[in-house]
Amino acid sequence: MNVMKPLNLSTQELDESQPFTVTEMGKLWTTYMGNSMSSQIITYFLQHCEDQQIKSLLENGLALTKDFLQRIEKFFKNENFHIPLGLTKEDVNLDAPRLYKDEFYVHYLKYAAKAGMSIYAVAIPLVMREDIREFFAYASQCTTILLGQINNVLFDKKLIVKPPIIPTPEKNDFITNQSYLNGWFGDVRPLHALEIIHLYDNIENNTTSKALLLGFYQTVKDEKIKTLFKRGLEMTDKAVKQFTEKLHIENLQAPSYIDHLVTTSTISPFSDKIMLFHKFDMFSIKIRTMGNSIAVNGRRDISALYGRALINNGLFVDDAANILIDKGWLESPPKAFDRS
Numbered sequence: 001m002n003v004m005k006p007l008n009l010s011t012q013e014l015d016e017s018q019p020f021t022v023t024e025m026g027k028l029w030t031t032y033m034g035n036s037m038s039s040q041i042i043t044y045f046l047q048h049c050e051d052q053q054i055k056s057l058l059e060n061g062l063a064l065t066k067d068f069l070q071r072i073e074k075f076f077k078n079e080n081f082h083i084p085l086g087l088t089k090e091d092v093n094l095d096a097p098r099l100y101k102d103e104f105y106v107h108y109l110k111y112a113a114k115a116g117m118s119i120y121a122v123a124i125p126l127v128m129r130e131d132i133r134e135f136f137a138y139a140s141q142c143t144t145i146l147l148g149q150i151n152n153v154l155f156d157k158k159l160i161v162k163p164p165i166i167p168t169p170e171k172n173d174f175i176t177n178q179s180y181l182n183g184w185f186g187d188v189r190p191l192h193a194l195e196i197i198h199l200y201d202n203i204e205n206n207t208t209s210k211a212l213l214l215g216f217y218q219t220v221k222d223e224k225i226k227t228l229f230k231r232g233l234e235m236t237d238k239a240v241k242q243f244t245e246k247l248h249i250e251n252l253q254a255p256s257y258i259d260h261l262v263t264t265s266t267i268s269p270f271s272d273k274i275m276l277f278h279k280f281d282m283f284s285i286k287i288r289t290m291g292n293s294i295a296v297n298g299r300r301d302i303s304a305l306y307g308r309a310l311i312n313n314g315l316f317v318d319d320a321a322n323i324l325i326d327k328g329w330l331e332s333p334p335k336a337f338d339r340s
Contacts, residue, residue, distance in 0.1 A: 027123040036086030048098040096269035104261035183301025198293035219268030280320035
């Protein structure tokens with residue numbers, strides 16, 4: 001039952017008769033680009049999947065990406081907005097041998113779905129047009145359902161370590177001393193719940209990112225991109241070890257590496273373009289994720305850890321963007337008027 005009263009507004013209804021604002025334009029464009037990439041990746045995964053439950057997850061994920069793309073294309077056509085090229089079937093070789101094992105696909109779907117949710121959740125409070133706000137609410141709801149299915153499969157097949165369990169508070173507890181913020185010296189308190197779950201989440205993201213990147217590194221053709229991918233592997237490995245250490249010091253469990261889910265194939269199912277764009281996009285998402293982690297953190301040592309990781313991720317994204325630009329692969333989001 002809805003507990004909120006409806007509002008009778010006299011202002012003009014913000015529906016499909018209104019032109020795009022920068023929010024609608026930008027968020028629809030970003031969502032289109034991300035889902036055009038995911039649809040190609042998942043299509044290849046479906047060529048090499050034997051587990052029926054995991055195959056059903058992939059089919060659900062692919063159905064959502066195609067549905068979102070079609071809905072966005074309709075919005076664009078109604079506004080005479082040029083549809084982005086995005087990533088296409090030319091960027092995937094469906095005849096390539098298996099690069100990842102079935103279990104990896106579940107981790108990847110969670111990795112990609114969380115990235116999508118971060119876009120949809122930010123869009124909802126900013127979008128003014130009712131029909132487009134409803135689309136992002138719909139995308140968020142569908143992705144939430146998919147994430148529930150993914151977590152159920154992960155737990156059912158014992159493919160993931162459950163988040164840590166900590167004591168249930170017995171009373172209200174107020175912070176009375178600045179030592180609460182200590183991290184390196186003095187009286188260092190135990191991690192609080194939000195610090196723990198964000199460390200856990202960042203480890204989970206980075207273990208999946210590392211395994212995906214390992215497959216990309218094995219199969220990429222361009223030497224400059226290969227060098228960048230090697231750097232990305234070292235960065236993600238370092239992040240996993242540093243974040244895991246913070247949990248292990250307090251005897252809390254952390255997600256494990258999943259590199260063993262990558263085969264030894266060196267035949268690429270993906271174009272260099274889609275692999276580079278994928279890591280450019282997902283390292284950008286990592287920056288947002290770590291920014292969220294800093295916002296709820298209360299210890300100086302962990303803030304410093306995230307701060308260094310943010311700088312490294314920003315440099316990686318910058319270098320990836322430079323290669324994309326040099327090769328003519330980076331589509332530009334919609335821009336403001338050039339009044340110069």
